[in-house]
Amino acid sequence: MKVEDFDLLASMLKDRSGLVLGKDKAYLLETRLMPVARKHGLKGLEELADVVRRKRDENVMGDITEAMTTNETLFFRDQKPFDLFRDVLLPKLMEGRQDSKRIRIWCAACSGGQEPYSLAMILKELGSKLMGWRIEILATDISVEMLDKAKTGLYTQFEVQRGLPITILVKYFRQTGDKWQLDAGIRSMVQFREFNLLESPSALGTFDVVFCRNVLIYFDQETKKKVLDGVARQMPKDGALLLGGAETVLGVTDSFKPVQGRRGVYQLSNSDVEF
Numbered sequence: 001m002k003v004e005d006f007d008l009l010a011s012m013l014k015d016r017s018g019l020v021l022g023k024d025k026a027y028l029l030e031t032r033l034m035p036v037a038r039k040h041g042l043k044g045l046e047e048l049a050d051v052v053r054r055k056r057d058e059n060v061m062g063d064i065t066e067a068m069t070t071n072e073t074l075f076f077r078d079q080k081p082f083d084l085f086r087d088v089l090l091p092k093l094m095e096g097r098q099d100s101k102r103i104r105i106w107c108a109a110c111s112g113g114q115e116p117y118s119l120a121m122i123l124k125e126l127g128s129k130l131m132g133w134r135i136e137i138l139a140t141d142i143s144v145e146m147l148d149k150a151k152t153g154l155y156t157q158f159e160v161q162r163g164l165p166i167t168i169l170v171k172y173f174r175q176t177g178d179k180w181q182l183d184a185g186i187r188s189m190v191q192f193r194e195f196n197l198l199e200s201p202s203a204l205g206t207f208d209v210v211f212c213r214n215v216l217i218y219f220d221q222e223t224k225k226k227v228l229d230g231v232a233r234q235m236p237k238d239g240a241l242l243l244g245g246a247e248t249v250l251g252v253t254d255s256f257k258p259v260q261g262r263r264g265v266y267q268l269s270n271s272d273v274e275f
Helices: 003-017 023-039 045-055 058-069 080-096 114-130 144-152 157-161 166-172 221-232
Strands: 102-107 134-141 154-156 173-176 179-182 190-194 209-211 240-242 256-258 265-268
Touching: 003 023, 003 045, 003 058, 023 045, 023 058, 045 058, 080 102, 080 114, 080 209, 080 240, 080 265, 102 114, 114 134, 114 166, 114 190, 114 209, 134 144, 144 190, 154 157, 157 179, 166 173
Parallel strands: 102 134, 102 209, 134 190, 209 240
Antiparallel strands: 154 179, 173 179, 240 265, 256 265
């Protein structure tokens, strides 16, 4: 791939999605974008870059962004955050919301829906403990293709084998051909919405818990700060933010601080709540 073509595509992707690609990721562009080129009747990446350069074709640029921002995920990824949610965060939030009996959760960059559905299954398993409570899960992603997939609740054998306990699989999924479909009741617990993390989340409302895991690693420092500061403005004082194992707020923003003894969990800097 020509250097100028890589620079053009990398710059476009950063502007549209925040994704930062170093020169060492040229192979990733080539692997993921060749199908996009073929889809639009182009011979290769040189012609694809030329279409972006000359025509600024929105359909082409949208497909490029979709291809490059579709990330792999799995059910109950890294397990610990889900245990912390169930055993620590949720009880604490319920304690402070006895009047409203309402809790809102945001799963940012939800990809194929495994994370929000994992949370929904946790809530379902709690059964009568949540009687009378209204717990909303909003899952967002920049990729319309992944959101459409998530809404169906259809997963391959490979996808359900990764992180999903066999007892949960049998309880909440049924086999449909060579795939597994999640129970309609669990699917109805999650609302999916297209959203770009580069935009202000103010229109989404406030959230008591935000899962924004394994997405900030693709952004530069400036974009990370912008995203985290935006999230902070949508959280109450006793809210909690969960990031991926390789992510941190330290050195990025002053809006959050780590929760002592709770790896991967952060709270607003002005919060004195103990989780």
